[in-house]
Amino acid sequence: MSPLDGHQLSAYLQRIDVETPEQPDLAALARLQLGHLLCVPFENLDIHRGVPIVLEPTAIFDKLVHRNRGGYCYELNSTFAALLVTLGYGVDMVAARVAKDHGGFGRDLAHLTLVVRVPGTTIPYLVDVGFGDAFTKPIPLVPGTTITDRDRMVRLIRTDGEWTYQEDRGSGWQSRYAFTTQARTLEEFRDINEWQQTAPESHFTRGTICSLLTIEGRLTVSDTKMITTRNGERLGVALSQGEVTQVLEQEFGIVLDQPT
Numbered sequence: 397m398s399p400l401d402g403h404q405l406s407a408y409l410q411r412i413d414v415e416t417p418e419q420p421d422l423a424a425l426a427r428l429q430l431g432h433l434l435c436v437p438f439e440n441l442d443i444h445r446g447v448p449i450v451l452e453p454t455a456i457f458d459k460l461v462h463r464n465r466g467g468y469c470y471e472l473n474s475t476f477a478a479l480l481v482t483l484g485y486g487v488d489m490v491a492a493r494v495a496k497d498h499g500g501f502g503r504d505l506a507h508l509t510l511v512v513r514v515p516g517t518t519i520p521y522l523v524d525v526g527f528g529d530a531f532t533k534p535i536p537l538v539p540g541t542t543i544t545d546r547d548r549m550v551r552l553i554r555t556d557g558e559w560t561y562q563e564d565r566g567s568g569w570q571s572r573y574a575f576t577t578q579a580r581t582l583e584e585f586r587d588i589n590e591w592q593q594t595a596p597e598s599h600f601t602r603g604t605i606c607s608l609l610t611i612e613g614r615l616t617v618s619d620t621k622m623i624t625t626r627n628g629e630r631l632g633v634a635l636s637q638g639e640v641t642q643v644l645e646q647e648f649g650i651v652l653d654q655p656t
Contacts, residue, residue, distance in 0.1 A: 397474060399482040404457060408479050411435060411461045420484035422514050426533050432476055432525040433532055437466030437648050439606040443593045451582050451589050464649045469508045469526030470589050474582050476525045477510055486513035492575035501574050505588040511577050522552060528607055529614055547628055606648055617643055
């Protein structure tokens with residue numbers, strides 16, 4: 397991925413409410429990841445508005461930063477990768493297979509995540525700002541290292557050269573996705589990106605989602621339901637279509653223009 401120019405860098409850091417790091421260290425990486433998750437929502441609204449999601453870096457940047465929108469993994473993580481490269485981190489975009497509800501994993505390239513190298517260190521980290529309600533801090537690629545992350549424990553395990561990201565939310569370890577560290581280009585995700593936004597089998601064509609991490613939990617609008625999680629308590633409220641529009645604007649800062 398290409399680095400951002402000076403104006404883009406300034407605008408992006410303002411968008412995620414993070415000051416320019418003095419150096420590309422682990423603490424700064426954690427601040428950048430958390431800032432992004434608190435400010436840029438995970439959402440698929442364009443898919444249901446008939447607006448194609450095109451994997452073109454300039455268009456994605458404009459959507460996320462200048463138009464105050466969110467996106468899904470191919471948009472969010474590829475743009476975040478460009479930010480990290482600009483700030484001096486080593487970054488590989490890698491492909492993941494998402495865990496199925498009843499065991500096993502789905503198709504390759506279904507998720508784009510990041511393996512990040514911090515200058516002066518030898519252990520890379522898994523970093524992700526595009527998987528919805530997942531981890532919020534870098535996870536070292538060290539098998540079995542367990543980290544407390546909000547209301548859950550997270551870890552990576554390694555089997556036959558493949559890594560698996562797992563969570564334990566109180567009922568045992570569950571796999572979320574599996575990945576290798578093979579570097580990929582954004583071009584390699586173009587076909588699956590088209591499938592994700594058009595195929596009836598795709599999770600993203602079945603309903604709208606807009607979700608954002610908050611200091612106390614998470615705020616999500618799923619179709620016409622608003623789900624607020626605060627300090628471990630979850631509350632769902634039904635919304636009219638007009639109320640959905642209001643919540644998107646007031647809580648997420650998203651004002652949807654009319655598709656052309």
